[in-house]
Amino acid sequence: MTRILITGGSSGIGRALALAYAAEGADLVLFGRDAPRLAEAAQSCRDAGAKNVETHVADVRDREAMARLVKAADERAAIDLLVANAGVATGLSPGQILEDPDSVRAMMAINVNGVFNTVEPIIPAMCARGGGQIAIVGSMAGVRALPYSPSYCAAKSAVHMWADCLRGALPPYGVSVSLIVPGFVKTPMNAPLKAWQPGSISDVEAARIVKRGLDRRRGVIAFPYYMYAAMRLFSFLPAGIVDGVMRRFTVEVVETRERGESA
Numbered sequence: 153m154t155r156i157l158i159t160g161g162s163s164g165i166g167r168a169l170a171l172a173y174a175a176e177g178a179d180l181v182l183f184g185r186d187a188p189r190l191a192e193a194a195q196s197c198r199d200a201g202a203k204n205v206e207t208h209v210a211d212v213r214d215r216e217a218m219a220r221l222v223k224a225a226d227e228r229a230a231i232d233l234l235v236a237n238a239g240v241a242t243g244l245s246p247g248q249i250l251e252d253p254d255s256v257r258a259m260m261a262i263n264v265n266g267v268f269n270t271v272e273p274i275i276p277a278m279c280a281r282g283g284g285q286i287a288i289v290g291s292m293a294g295v296r297a298l299p300y301s302p303s304y305c306a307a308k309s310a311v312h313m314w315a316d317c318l319r320g321a322l323p324p325y326g327v328s329v330s331l332i333v334p335g336f337v338k339t340p341m342n343a344p345l346k347a348w349q350p351g352s353i354s355d356v357e358a359a360r361i362v363k364r365g366l367d368r369r370r371g372v373i374a375f376p377y378y379m380y381a382a383m384r385l386f387s388f389l390p391a392g393i394v395d396g397v398m399r400r401f402t403v404e405v406v407e408t409r410e411r412g413e414s415a
């Protein structure tokens with residue numbers, strides 16, 4: 153039986169991924185902040201076939217709590233796969249030139265420090281036992297700059313680079329690392345986004361693709377792949393041309409209401 157820890161297990165991609173593993177009888181450790189939604193996700197996982205589901209209400213910005221809870225979960229029974237998925241989106245609306253500095257800092261604390269706080273506590277334990285798998289959820293926004301999501305792009309490119317570095321460093325210790333790069337996925341996070349969303353898929357379909365990639369221990373799980381290839385190509389083309397094309401799209405990314413750099 154595989155034991156899997158997922159942050160952001162109460163909603164969207166994290167919840168759908170938990171359900172996909174539940175169908176195989178996994179042992180799940182789900183993290184989230186919204187206790188009722190986390191409890192509902194856990195019950196759905198039990199109904200879907202999970203052998204065991206633990207839930208932990210915690211804010212990923214709380215470094216001390218995350219270290220304590222992740223280590224305790226691993227000591228009860230070794231975590232085989234840890235998925236750092238929790239995150240929030242923020243950005244600009246047409247005509248807006250600057251993101252609210254408080255929302256920028258809150259998002260950075262969740263999307264960057266929250267990933268460190270989730271993954272760091274498991275690395276020594278997995279390396280010591282010579283086995284384990286770590287997955288970090290990035291975004292197409294981490295591949296090439298989008299003018300309407302400046303700080304979100306900065307956060308996701310930071311975790312992309314960190315995941316890429318860990319993927320290079322940890323295999324000698326028996327630990328594999330996967331960077332997950334989703335395109336548009338229909339989730340509560342994405343619902344307020346007003347934009348053309350090519351290749352948009354359901355959270356269930358996203359979870360199926362992510363799980364297949366993780367089962368094969370792929371280093372990068374990017375979907376849809378044509379969008380990933382296009383974003384990679386854009387990053388090689390002259391910046392001014394690509395920026396000019398991107399500005400032609402009308403995009404409204406609602407600013408996050410999250411505040412606070414620590415939980």
Ligand SMILES: NC(=O)c1ccc[n+]([C@@H]2O[C@H](COP(=O)([O-])OP(=O)(O)OC[C@H]3O[C@@H](n4cnc5c(N)ncnc54)[C@H](OP(=O)(O)O)[C@@H]3O)[C@@H](O)[C@H]2O)c1
Binds near residue numbers: 164238291337
């Ligand atoms: N949807 C997309 O199109 C898309 C595309 C690319 C990348 N992504 C990435 O995919 C990941 C999941 O997003 P989603 O679309 O599934 O969004 P979602 O449905 O809004 O789910 C986000 C999850 O993150 C948790 N979370 C947020 N802030 C948290 C915090 N401070 N502490 C603990 N948990 C927190 C939420 O828990 P609570 O609600 O319980 O607080 C929720 O379970 C994110 O990292 C996102 O950046 C999504």
